[in-house]
Each structure stands twice: as structure tokens, then as C-alpha cells.
Amino acid sequence: MTAALTAEGLHTYYGKSHILHGVSLEVAEGKITALLGRNGAGKTTTLRSLMGLTPAREGKITIFGEDTTRWPTFRVAAAGVGYVPEGRRIFANLSVEENLMVPLERGGPWTVERIYQLFPRLAERKQNRGRQLSGGEQEMLSIGRALLLNPKLLILDEPSQGLAPLIVREVFRIVQQMKAEGISVLLVEQNARMSLEIADNAYVLDDGIVVYSGPARELAADEARVRALAGASAEEWT
Amino acid sequence: MQLVLFNVTNGLIIGAFYVLMALGLSLILNLSNVINFAHGNFLALGGYLAYTLTPTLGYWGALLVAPLLTALIGLAVERLMIRRVYNRDPVYSLLLTFGFAFVMQDIARYVWGPNGLPLGLPDFLSQPISAELFFVTWYRVFMVFVVIVVVLGLFAFLRYTRVGVRIRAGTLDLETVASLGVNISFLRTFNFALGCFLAGLSGVLAAGQIGLNPNMGDDLLMPSFIAIIVGGVGSLIGTLFGGLLIGMAAALTTVFYPSASEAVIYAIMMLVLLFRPRGFMGEEGMMS
Ligand SMILES: Nc1ncnc2c1ncn2[C@@H]1O[C@H](COP(=O)(O)OP(=O)(O)OP(=O)(O)O)[C@@H](O)[C@H]1O
Ligand SMILES: [Mg+2]
Numbered sequence: 001m002t003a004a005l006t007a008e009g010l011h012t013y014y015g016k017s018h019i020l021h022g023v024s025l026e027v028a029e030g031k032i033t034a035l036l037g038r039n040g041a042g043k044t045t046t047l048r049s050l051m052g053l054t055p056a057r058e059g060k061i062t063i064f065g066e067d068t069t070r071w072p073t074f075r076v077a078a079a080g081v082g083y084v085p086e087g088r089r090i091f092a093n094l095s096v097e098e099n100l101m102v103p104l105e106r107g108g109p110w111t112v113e114r115i116y117q118l119f120p121r122l123a124e125r126k127q128n129r130g131r132q133l134s135g136g137e138q139e140m141l142s143i144g145r146a147l148l149l150n151p152k153l154l155i156l157d158e159p160s161q162g163l164a165p166l167i168v169r170e171v172f173r174i175v176q177q178m179k180a181e182g183i184s185v186l187l188v189e190q191n192a193r194m195s196l197e198i199a200d201n202a203y204v205l206d207d208g209i210v211v212y213s214g215p216a217r218e219l220a221a222d223e224a225r226v227r228a229l230a231g232a233s234a235e236e237w238t
Numbered sequence: 239m240q241l242v243l244f245n246v247t248n249g250l251i252i253g254a255f256y257v258l259m260a261l262g263l264s265l266i267l268n269l270s271n272v273i274n275f276a277h278g279n280f281l282a283l284g285g286y287l288a289y290t291l292t293p294t295l296g297y298w299g300a301l302l303v304a305p306l307l308t309a310l311i312g313l314a315v316e317r318l319m320i321r322r323v324y325n326r327d328p329v330y331s332l333l334l335t336f337g338f339a340f341v342m343q344d345i346a347r348y349v350w351g352p353n354g355l356p357l358g359l360p361d362f363l364s365q366p367i368s369a370e371l372f373f374v375t376w377y378r379v380f381m382v383f384v385v386i387v388v389v390l391g392l393f394a395f396l397r398y399t400r401v402g403v404r405i406r407a408g409t410l411d412l413e414t415v416a417s418l419g420v421n422i423s424f425l426r427t428f429n430f431a432l433g434c435f436l437a438g439l440s441g442v443l444a445a446g447q448i449g450l451n452p453n454m455g456d457d458l459l460m461p462s463f464i465a466i467i468v469g470g471v472g473s474l475i476g477t478l479f480g481g482l483l484i485g486m487a488a489a490l491t492t493v494f495y496p497s498a499s500e501a502v503i504y505a506i507m508m509l510v511l512l513f514r515p516r517g518f519m520g521e522e523g524m525m526s
Contacts, residue, residue: 072416072423073413074416077418078419091406091411091414092410093406094406094410098406101403102404104419146418
């Protein structure tokens with residue numbers, strides 16, 4: 001089994017505060033890897049380090065066999081890494097159509113037409129500005145935007161955050177569909193239960209340290225641990 | 239009446255220059271957070287390049303090529319200097335371009351001399367459009383026409399092309415543009431060059447009206463900043479509106495209180511800062 005992404009011993013700081021203390025993880029090719037942890041555990045920081053948005057001060061990142069540790073963000077993305085950031089980060093002033101014009105055109109199966117097929121709601125709202133969309137529509141746009149890059153690896157940061165239960169299910173279904181398309185997925189979630197249902201492997205992060213790594217099924221079986229991970233908010237949905 | 243009409247056309251033309259200058263400044267400010275104090279010198283550079291090129295290329299060739307060359311020089315300046323300070327406090331880029339403005343001015347003085355130079359125009363452009371409107375030459379009509387075409391072209395570019403949409407997206411959230419695989423380093427370079435193209439073009443147009451001198455851009459620089467503030471930082475439509483408003487206000491004040499024509503634009507800026515700090519069409523919080 002080869003790895004789409006390997007991170008070894010990442011140390012990341014915001015200014016002087018030391019956030020990641022030697023985080024190592026691996027995303028297996030064609031699999032879904034869940035990265036879980038409580039609020040403030042360092043999940044977003046880990047993803048930002050992988051994307052080169054907040055570069056790690058120490059450690060090594062390998063993506064598809066290339067050492068990307070010092071690469072600028074756009075180069076990491078252009079190598080085939082789709083990133084759906086926390087809070088979706090839709091371009092609020094731009095229409096749906098324009099939002100979909102931004103990503104680099106990497107060749108592959110994903111085209112704007114296919115995005116509209118996958119999310120018919122976006123097709124209806126083509127002319128609407130980003131800020132006029134509902135949370136669910138924004139999430140779809142953010143995922144669609146990342147897919148247009150034709151990624152081989154998709155990184156999602158809390159895609160279910162703040163969405164209604166029905167839409168949350170839809171988002172998880174899409175993530176599974178991506179795996180079926182052969183895309184490797186790294187999924188950060190607060191919703192531990194649902195993530196572990198679809199994930200193959202899992203990591204748990206606490207205070208910038210990996211405290212669990214192993215098969216998702218094994219973690220899911222550890223009821224006490226899952227309960228500790230799933231905050232009250234996540235509990236409501238299950 | 240003729241006096242009023244004369245000043246209205248004057249206001250339109252001055253406003254058109256402010257608009258071209260301010261749009262370029264605005265593009266650079268919005269995407270890269272750089273306040274380009276050398277922008278007026280790129281304007282002068284455009285004018286001087288047209289002066290040098292006219293004997294070989296003729297007026298029309300120079301009108302086209304001089305702004306392109308200005309853009310090319312802007313591109314080099316961005317690659318060699320400006321990009322180095324992007325990740326620092328905006329004060330760095332402000333001081334850097336402020337210093338570079340003086341360097342550019344002295345280079346222009348050294349190459350083309352300290353005295354004013356005229357830019358030759360095709361004959362028919364210097365004719366008045368009619369006997370009654372003797373003060374309106376075809377050249378004035380032509381300038382306004384060029385500015386309208388260029389501004390429409392710029393807005394169409396920003397609206398319909400991928401690169402244009404990326405520039406607008408980057409104005410809102412450059413980090414996310416980068417995470418979508420777009421080479422933001424090229425994007426900023428291109429955008430800077432585009433701003434310099436607009437400055438160079440205003441330089442060629444201005445040279446035909448007021449002639450050339452090494453500090454010809456200085457008088458346009460401050461009003462262009464004011465146009466951006468009045469229109470609202472972050473909004474190009476606002477900049478367009480601000481430029482026209484400032485130009486008109488200055489020109490009309492000239493009719494009634496000539497001595498206040500300069501003060502009036504600063505007064506407008508002060509009023510905006512006091513009562514509508516984000517400008518007429520600016521994004522909430524852009525100024526803070
Ligand atoms: N820009 C920043 N500057 C300084 N500290 C930050 C910054 N962003 C996050 N932090 C701190 O870094 C730590 C890890 O934050 P991070 O956002 O990575 O956590 P997270 O696991 O994604 O949490 P959440 O589930 O709330 O999204 C937190 O203590 C947070 O306060
Ligand atoms: Mg987070």
C-alpha cells in the first residue's frame with residue numbers, strides 16, 4: 001500500500017506559540033483517513049502545515065512521492081491536492097459561476113458541468129453571489145471548487161460544521177463518492193461517529209500530539225473514546 | 239455659460255486621468271496591499287517613452303507601445319523589488335515605493351532633461367470640434383473616448399476572464415486563491431504590470447494635453463489616492479466614481495472659487511473619512 005501523503009514529525013508555530021509537537025501521519029492512497037480531536041487540538045493547524053499555508057518549522061512532508069515541505073501553497077495544490085478549508089472560505093462577492101473560475105485548470109474528469117451535475121443546487125444559483133448562499137450551498141461550492149482542480153488527494157476541514165443533519169449526511173455521502181472515484185481523502189471532523197463510519201484509518205490529535213493512530217473500525221469500537229471525542233454537538237446528529 | 243461648460247469638460251478630463259491612475263493604484267493596493275507611491279512616475283515614464291517612440295512609430299504606434307513598455311518595466315520592478323516586501327508590514331512597501339519615486343524622477347530628469355517637452359499630436363486632434371466650442375479640441379474628445387474604452391475593457395477583463403476573476407478573488411482572500419493552485423506570485427506580478435499599463439497610458443494621454451516634465455505625475459498622485467478613499471478601498475467601481483467626483487468637484491470649484499479648487503478635494507476626503515470611513519462603495523472594515 002502506497003501513501004498519498006506522509007508527514008513526519010511536524011512542529012508548527014503561530015509566532016511564538018508552539019502548536020504542533022511532532023505530528024506524524026499518513027494518508028493511504030485511495031482511502032479515507034479521518035483526523036479527529038477536540039476543539040483547539042491542532043487539526044486545522046496540521047492541514048495548514050500540509051498545504052504550506054502555515055509551514056512547519058520542523059519535519060518533513062511527502063505528497064505523491066515528492067518532498068513538498070518547503071513548497072508554496074499554490075504548488076502543493078497544483079500537484080493535485082484539493083483543499084476545502086474550515087469555514088468554506090467562499091469568495092463572498094463573486095457569483096457561484098465566478099467562484100468556479102478561480103481554481104487552476106488541471107486536466108481530468110471534473111469539469112464545471114460535472115460539478116453542476118453533482119450539485120444541481122449550485123446550477124440553479126449560478127448567478128448568485130457567494131454571500132447569498134446557505135451554509136450547505138457554500139459547502140457544496142467549496143467542495144466543487146476544490147474538485148475542479150482534479151485532485152488526487154482531497155483535504156477537508158470540518159465540512160459538516162454548522163450544517164443541518166440532512167445536509168451533513170449529503171456531505172458524508174459525497175466524501176464516500178470521492179473515494180469511489182479513486183481520490184484519497186484526509187477528513188478533519190468534529191463529528192467523530194459519522195467520520196469513523198466512512199473512514200478506513202483514523203488519527204486522534206490532542207494538544208498538538210497524535211494520541212491514536214490505527215484502523216477507524218478499531219477506534220469506533222472503543223465506545224468511551226468515541227464519546228470523549230464526540231462533543232455534545234456531534235452527539236445530537238447521531 | 240461657456241466658462242461653466244469649459245470647466246465641466248475640464249473636470250471630465252481631469253476626472254478621467256484620476257480614474258485611470260486611481261484604478262491602477264487600486265488594483266495594486268487591493269491585491270497586494272502595496273501603496274504605490276511611484277505610480278505618478280510610471281505615468282511620467284509612459285509619457286516620455288511615447289515622446290521617444292513617436293519619431294519612429296508615429297503617434298498611434300507610440301500610444302500603443304509606450305504603455306506596454308511601461309507595464310514591462312513595472313513587471314521588472316515588481317519582480318526585483320516590490321515582491322520582496324509583500325509579507326511585511328505595508329509601511330515597508332510604502333517607504334520602498336516612496337524612495338523609488340524619487341529615483342525614477344531623477345532618472346527621467348537625467349535621460350530626458352529637466353525642462354518641459356511637448357508631445358506632438360496628429361494635426362486633426364488639435365482642431366477644435368466647432369467654432370462655438372472652440373475650447374474643446376478633438377484631442378479632448380479623443381482622450382475621454384480612450385479612457386472610456388480602456389475602463390470598459392478593464393472591467394470586462396476582470397469580469398469575464400479567468401485571470402481577471404482570480405484577481406478579484408485574490409482581493410478578497412489571496413490565501414484561498416493560492417490553495418486552489420493559482421500561482422499568486424505571477425498573479426501579483428501581472429496585476430502590478432496592469433496597474434503600470436494604466437499609469438503609462440494616462441501618461442501618454444496627459445503628455446498630449448499638458449506636455450512632459452519629470453514630475454508631471456505628482457499632481458495626479460494625491461487626488462488619485464483621494465479618489466480611492468472617497469470611492470471606498472477595495473471597490474474598483476467606487477474608485478471609478480471617486481475619480482470622476484473629485485475631477486468634477488475640482489473643476490466646478492474653479493469656476494466659482496478658483497483658489498479653493500485644490501482644497502475642495504481634500505475637504506471631500508475629510509468629510510468621507512469623518513462620516514463614511516469606508517467610502518461610498520467600500521467593503522466594511524477595509525480601512526481599518
Ligand atoms: N492564527 C493563530 N494564531 C495563534 N494561535 C492560533 C491561531 N490559529 C489557531 N491558534 C491556536 O492553535 C491551537 C490549535 O488550533 P487549530 O485551529 O489548529 O485547532 P482545531 O483542532 O482545528 O480546532 P477546531 O476544532 O476548533 O477547529 C489553538 O490553541 C488555537 O487557539
Ligand atoms: Mg479547526
